[in-house]
Amino acid sequence: MKLYFSPGACSLSPHIALREAGLDFELERVDFATKKTASGEDFLAVNPKGLVPTLRLDNGEVLTEVPAVVQYIADLRPESGLAPAAGTFARYRLQEALNFVATELHKGFGPLFSKECPDAWKEVVKTKLAASLAEAAVRFVISHSGISTVLVGMATPAEFEQALESIAAHPERYPLCDDRHRFFLLKRYPFQVIYRKTSEDRWLVVAVAHTSRRPGYWHNR
Ligand SMILES: N[C@@H](CCC(=O)N[C@@H](CS)C(=O)NCC(=O)O)C(=O)O
Numbered sequence: 001m002k003l004y005f006s007p008g009a010c011s012l013s014p015h016i017a018l019r020e021a022g023l024d025f026e027l028e029r030v031d032f033a034t035k036k037t038a039s040g041e042d043f044l045a046v047n048p049k050g051l052v053p054t055l056r057l058d059n060g061e062v063l064t065e066v067p068a069v070v071q072y073i074a075d076l077r078p079e080s081g082l083a084p085a086a087g088t089f090a091r092y093r094l095q096e097a098l099n100f101v102a103t104e105l106h107k108g109f110g111p112l113f114s115k116e117c118p119d120a121w122k123e124v125v126k127t128k129l130a131a132s133l134a135e136a137a138v139r140f141v142i143s144h145s146g147i148s149t150v151l152v153g154m155a156t157p158a159e160f161e162q163a164l165e166s167i168a169a170h171p172e173r174y175p176l177c178d179d180r181h182r183f184f185l186l187k188r189y190p191f192q193v194i195y196r197k198t199s200e201d202r203w204l205v206v207a208v209a210h211t212s213r214r215p216g217y218w219h220n221r
Pocket of ligand 1: 009010011032033050051052053064065066067102
């Protein structure tokens, strides 16, 4: 099995998965400018899309697209626990997360690296990306804190952890948004943590809500 990769590119994701799974594989570096590999192969003959990651299997099949490649790797070694079993609902959660990263995050960054993209549009792109990153962060924090069973394999952005820590330390410091709920505004993301007191020493996070989308959707929780 051979992974075609480029340093600093999204091929790092299946590279990590291969190592975590403990599989044997070769690496072949791709030069984006020439579309040649380090050993002189014509990369476009391997993957006409010219994109890494590209995984060439020992039987000659070529598999591309991060979500497909990482799940294939995980399924080669189910005991590694890299992915929930195929057919389970948890597996669909993983696919939901991988697809979100591929489409809403990864591809969203493209315009920021483009010389043709006007600066004004780059600002629009940054705002959209901030919302997408926040969405990803929210999903992870929710799973990480045990509030729900949403599964995504992402690092917890420090800002969300800090928000939860600040609320835990001084729950009555933050403003009321109705007669019983308080909110904590995140600094860099258009999101707020909504919480309320449930007993003398317990506070419940009822939502991590966008500051303008679907206002008040959490009221009946
Ligand atoms: N949809 C593809 C996107 C892969 C992709 O965009 N790869 C980039 C590196 S992160 C690439 O190969 N770019 C080639 C180039 O810029 O010439 C996937 O999810 O695998």
